[in-house]
Every structure is written in C-alpha cells, then in structure tokens.
Amino acid sequence: MGHLKLLSILFGLLLASCSLARAQDVKIIANPGIPADTISIRELKSVFLGETNSLGGVHVEPVLKKHGAVHEAFLREYLSRSDDDLQKYYMALVFSGRGSMPKAEDADDDVIAYVSKTKGAIGYVSAAANTSGVKILNVASSNSPPERRLITRIEPDYPEELQKRAIGGTVRLRLTISANGSVENAELLGGNPVLGESAIAAVSRWKYAPASSRTTAEVSIPFTPNP
C-alpha cells in the first residue's frame, strides 16, 4: 500500500514536470531596434508590469501571450505571478485610469510578427520558436550587475556602396566600458565586417552612466537598407 502511494506520488510529480514549462523553455525576444542584448529580471518585471516604458533610454512596450505553458512559465519565473494575478493587476490600472492593457497575442508566430514590426516591442516565445526578424535578449540573473544606462548614442554611418546594393543586417559587438562610462574597446562578434567597422567607429564615441568598476555589454546594431 505504501509503495503504491509512493508510486502514485512519483507519477504525479512526473506528470507535473512534463506539463510545466521552465524558464529555459522561454526566449525573450525584442524588436531589433532595441540596442540592449541583455535584460535583468528586475528590468523585465518592470517592463511587463508597466512600471517603466523605457530600457536604456529607448521606449519599450510589453507583448504578452494570452495563455499556454510558455506564458505560465514566463509569469511564474520572471513576474512571480499567476495569469489571474496579472489580469487583476492590469485591470486595477485600467479601471482606475492609470494604465492600459498590454498587447496580447495567441501564438508564438503572432508574438514574433508583432515584435518584429513594432518599435520597442518586447515579448516571449517558446525556446523552439523560429525567431527570425527579432532579436533574443539574454536574461541576466538578479545577482548580475544592472545594465548600464546609455547616455550618449551616436548612430553609425551606413556605407553608401552597401546601402546602394541593399546589403544590411545586424552587427553584434561586445563592449568594454570603463568606470567613467567611455567605451574602451569594441569587439566584433557577428555581422558584416564592413558594417562592423562602421559600428565600432560609432560605439567608440558612446557614453554610458558611470559605475563603480569596468563592465562589459553586448549590443546589436541593425543596418536596414532603404527599400
């Protein structure tokens, strides 16, 4: 009898673990226009609870999923709330005139389509989703140092020849930022090397908020050819 009970408990736990998505099953996606490559859990929470509408000085807008295991996992892991709690939270804002309901989509594809075309949009999808057209944001744990605020951003030159030939894409760089906020070094991680040169020239003139020590950051810079 005791064994039967133990087995049934184990079976229940197994079933629960199968049906529950975890944080690693969720990808945080963003519109390519958002310069940050990393977002802290705290920032993610602030954005999805409507407490802030900017990230690194750029306007952001949360996009929710309406339901599903990924939705539940995202809320549980990053917002520490259930779907009902989140609904109540937003309803309180809406009915007291202090906020609006965020955009909500049904499927991963709908979230990705909306995020890719909407300036500043941040959403979440399953890890298996095809995320072309959007960028993936790494989630830094709460113990990681907070992302440094970008104070001065210089846009890179788009080489005329490449633009004429409609050659574009996203350049990824790793920056080393001194304590006083200047960019000491920029390393090309991916993207067209010519565009990368232009991007490095621009980010070398960026200025971040001072911090207690030198930090690193990954940034993505999109080059979109004119249609």
Next chain:
Amino acid sequence: MPLRIILALLLLPCLGRPNLHAQEFHLFDRNVQVHGWLSQGFVYTDNNNWLTMNTTSGSAAMTDVGLNLSTQVTDNFRVGAQVFDRDLGKLGEWHPSLDWAVADYRFTSRFGVRGGKVKTVLGLFNDTQDQDFLHTFALLPQSVYPIDLRDAAIAHLGGDVYGRSRLPRRLGDISYTAYAGRRNDGLHSGYPYLLTQFGTYLKSIDGLQYGADARWSTPARGLLVGASRMDQDTSGRGTAVNPAGSALPMILAHEFSRADWTNQFYGQYVLHRLEIDSEFRRYVRDQLIFSGTSENDTDARGWYIAGSYQLARRWEVGSYYSRYTITSIFKGVLGQSVPPQTDTSLPLNHIYDKVLTIRFNVNRFCNLKVEGHFMNGFANAPYPDGFYPQENPNGFAPDTNALVLQTGFSF
C-alpha cells in the same frame, strides 16, 4: 432596469466560452481599448435595513456598471475616460457620472503627470473600490471604504504628479502620488441623503481636495506598506426646513469646513495564493452648519484586517474583521440641545463587522460571491455609515446579520 434583464445580460457571457480579448478598435490610426463591468448584488438582513436598501425584506437594488475607453496617443501620452452608474437603494438611482477622464504624460518611470478628473489615491483600494471583480469580498470593509460615501473621496478635478523609484542598497521601491483639485459629490450619495432626515436638502457639495500617498514595496518579498493623507475644504449649499415652523418658507442652508482631513496607514502581504491586507483610517471633520450658527465635530476611526486565499483556480475564500467608531459633538445653537456622542462602546457609536466570503470564478470574466456579515452596532451619527434612520423609522437593533450575494462581469 428590471433585475431579470440585468441578470440575463450578466449571465450570457458567463455561459458560453468567452472570447473577449479583442476589446479594442481603431480610430484615427490609434488603438482604442474598451473595458467595462457590471455587477449585481442581493442583500438580506435579519435586523435593520442597511445601505439605504430595504434589506430586511431582501433587496437587489445593488447594481454597478461602468465603461471606459483609453488610447495611447504617443509613447508617453495616454488619454481615457470612464462613465459610471449605479443603483444602491436610495443612492445613485441610475444617475450616470463621469468617473474619471484623464490625460496622462509619463516623462520617466520616476515622474509623470496626469490631469482631468482623476481617481484619488487613498490607501490600498480607494481608486478600485467599485471594481468588485478585483476583490475577493463583495463589500470591502465598510469601516474604511464605506460604499455609501464613495463620492466623498473617489475623484478630484485637478492633477496628480506620480512616480516610482528604486531605492539604493536593494531596499525596494517607493511609489508616490501627490494631488490637488476639487471634489464634486453627486447629490445621490450618502451624505446629502442622510441630511434629508433633518429637512436639509443640499443642491451642491464640493470643495478643495489635496493630499499625497507614498507606498514602499519592501525588500521582504510581497510586503508593501504605505500612508496617505487627504485634506479637504468643502462647502454644501441648499435649503432647510424653517426651524420656526415647517409651514414657513424654507431657509438657505450653508455648511463649510473648519477642518477636514483623513490619515490612512496600510500594509499588504502577498505570498503565493495568500493575501493579507490591513488598514487604519481616521477621518476628522469639523463642519460649520446652518450658515455658521452651529458646528459639528466628527471623528470617525476605522480599521480592518482581511485575509483571502485562493483554494483553487476558481475558488477563493476570505474573511475580515472591520471595526468602526465615531464620535460627534455639536457646538453653537445645536450644542445646547443635542447631547454629545462620545462613548464608542455603545452600539450607537460603533460598528464591528465579522465577515466570511466565498468567491467562485466562473471564468476570467464572471464571478459569484456569497458573503456573510455579522455586525454589532449601527453608529447612528450625523455622518453616514451604512445605517440610515430613514430606512429604520422604528429605531435600530444592536446586532445585524447580513447575507450578500453578488455576481459580476468584467472585460
């Protein structure tokens, strides 16, 4: 509106599979969100008629309805408005009002401004007290959120500054709101109705309202504490029965504040499915009445502790203990004939309420609540508190048990 029609409207969306996410439309290239709610209550009491309803016979004259539209004009600028209507016994009586109409500009998360008719932030739930679907309880603790006095503190015509800031050294977040404006009570609310028992009929009641709220989300997960302060300078004008004889022409009645302030302190703790709320409110009102010939000094103090727990996705249970006391002293002409009410141990000057609630969420949009109130006291003072002499012409019994049934729909 006939009760059957209201119930039918309520139940329709509850019965089918809801698909109400698309509550928005496009206007001038903008998304406009539409949200609303409707709630219907039924109250039965064994003693004393309550909340201006004939509850000893059972009353369903307890309906709230609201609808709002809002749109994000730019990244930081939002506008919206909400209309509200209700029928609560002799209050409301289907006279719609503009609940709020706001233009809101958020410069940063630390600083924003909003103006227009703005919901007043006072304690945990003042600005959401009408939205029963947000709360486990059918009636919030009446010692702090009296449903018959909602007009007195619900909104002001003016402006707010607000913001939220992270404190250093991981000490949590602090949110603030400061506001100033004018309140403008509907004439179908509790205070004007209470005065009709004295032959006084207000034609207007309004005045300055300003204050501030600060709340701290502490480093202890789920724990929030805060404090609110509201000051008012109100004035009521109308007519009153001539004290020299009711056959004589009515005289002008004018009342105005000497002091009118509210302090409120609160705490909230949320842990998974458990929520515990507690608040204390003190309302001091020193009012010159009958054109300054008399003065009424009222001191109302209320506190409650409430707990709610979500048993399962659809089921919630809750309970609270609410304690309200009031003292009233007349001075001037009326001070010579009306004795002071200062002994708060008497049922005349207090209401102690023990409450048990079960809430069933039919789906995301509909809920049903069953609530029991076990009250001692009726606090019959010159300021409203739920029990009105007009509905209890034969006097009050010291104890009242009430059954409240409520169903609500929101989208």
